[in-house]
Amino acid sequence: MRDLLLCFFRRTDVVTVTPWLAPIVWEDTFDQVLIDYNYKAMNLTIATTVFAVGKYVSFLREFLETAEIHFMVDYKVNYYVFTDRPEDVPSVNLTKGRHLCVIQVPGANRWQEISARRMKIISTTIETRISREADYIFCLDVDSKFHAHWGAESLGRLVSVIHPWYYQTTRNNFPYERRPASKAYMPMDRGDYYYGGALIGGSVADVYILTKECHNRFEEDAKNSIEAAWQEESHLNRYLYYNKPSKVLSPEYLWHDSKARTKEVKVIRFSGVVKNYAEIRPNV
Numbered sequence: 001m002r003d004l005l006l007c008f009f010r011r012t013d014v015v016t017v018t019p020w021l022a023p024i025v026w027e028d029t030f031d032q033v034l035i036d037y038n039y040k041a042m043n044l045t046i047a048t049t050v051f052a053v054g055k056y057v058s059f060l061r062e063f064l065e066t067a068e069i070h071f072m073v074d075y076k077v078n079y080y081v082f083t084d085r086p087e088d089v090p091s092v093n094l095t096k097g098r099h100l101c102v103i104q105v106p107g108a109n110r111w112q113e114i115s116a117r118r119m120k121i122i123s124t125t126i127e128t129r130i131s132r133e134a135d136y137i138f139c140l141d142v143d144s145k146f147h148a149h150w151g152a153e154s155l156g157r158l159v160s161v162i163h164p165w166y167y168q169t170t171r172n173n174f175p176y177e178r179r180p181a182s183k184a185y186m187p188m189d190r191g192d193y194y195y196g197g198a199l200i201g202g203s204v205a206d207v208y209i210l211t212k213e214c215h216n217r218f219e220e221d222a223k224n225s226i227e228a229a230w231q232e233e234s235h236l237n238r239y240l241y242y243n244k245p246s247k248v249l250s251p252e253y254l255w256h257d258s259k260a261r262t263k264e265v266k267v268i269r270f271s272g273v274v275k276n277y278a279e280i281r282p283n284v
């Protein structure tokens, strides 16, 4: 799938292109009218996967309600909700052209396991149905809310987001996996950005390859009794170093409610909610 380059470089306070010439999407770097003119003609369907295992079902309502207001408005969206508590999935009114399906998955005793298993389940579900049902896909954390416009400017062959806690720091401070024994290993002198594991996006075909490879490498680690520092986020970061994203989203697309807004962030579009880890996770 080819990316449409409908961006411009009006911002001078932030870097708006990567060294390999992929756009970094910030407010005022895209023309909404041109973007919608081009993308709407394609009659696209956007798959959105979200995991709500155990007590995390309680985040679903606000995630979905705010998505209906801000996320890919006027595009066809299929939400795929993975949960062990289908009866607790709230019923939310969806706009025309938007659908939700609930897919049952087992519960887990460790949050690391749930987080890591996402790659496996996403790749399997792409095989069984999403490859036929959608053109693009976003895989998102559920403990988050949409606050402002998030539209087709975010679409691309392979899309990732710069992690809000690490966009102002240098590579040696990135929490990559540093043990050579792990399949997520990143040497100190390598790396472009630190990407957030709460968002993976792109064409369904490209995200399929990503999730399969990250899962396989995670499994190889498991066989060697190693768990990467930040589970699938570590594998994602390694993958995206060797397979460069075609579009990088600024931290506007992944902020955190506990983080004060910085002056270059003009709009917060999606932000993690403050949660009580001890209360919400199966283990601490």
Ligand SMILES: CC(=O)N[C@H]1[C@@H](OP(=O)(O)OP(=O)(O)OC[C@H]2O[C@@H](n3ccc(=O)[nH]c3=O)[C@H](O)[C@@H]2O)O[C@H](CO)[C@H](O)[C@@H]1O
Pocket: 050, 051, 052, 053, 054, 055, 056, 111, 112, 114, 115, 116, 140, 141, 142, 143, 163, 195, 196, 197, 198, 199, 230, 231, 232, 233, 254, 272, 280, 281, 282
């Ligand atoms: C902002 C950001 O980049 N967040 C990442 C970060 O953590 P977080 O601390 O935000 O991780 P988290 O607790 O939100 O877990 C990630 C996701 O797994 C699901 N979940 C988790 C636990 C549970 O009991 N039930 C459940 O459904 C849920 O969709 C959740 O949003 O580190 C994790 C490392 O593994 C992931 O890479 C997250 O994407």
Ligand SMILES: [Mn+2]
Pocket: 141, 142, 143, 198, 272
């Ligand atoms: Mn999260």
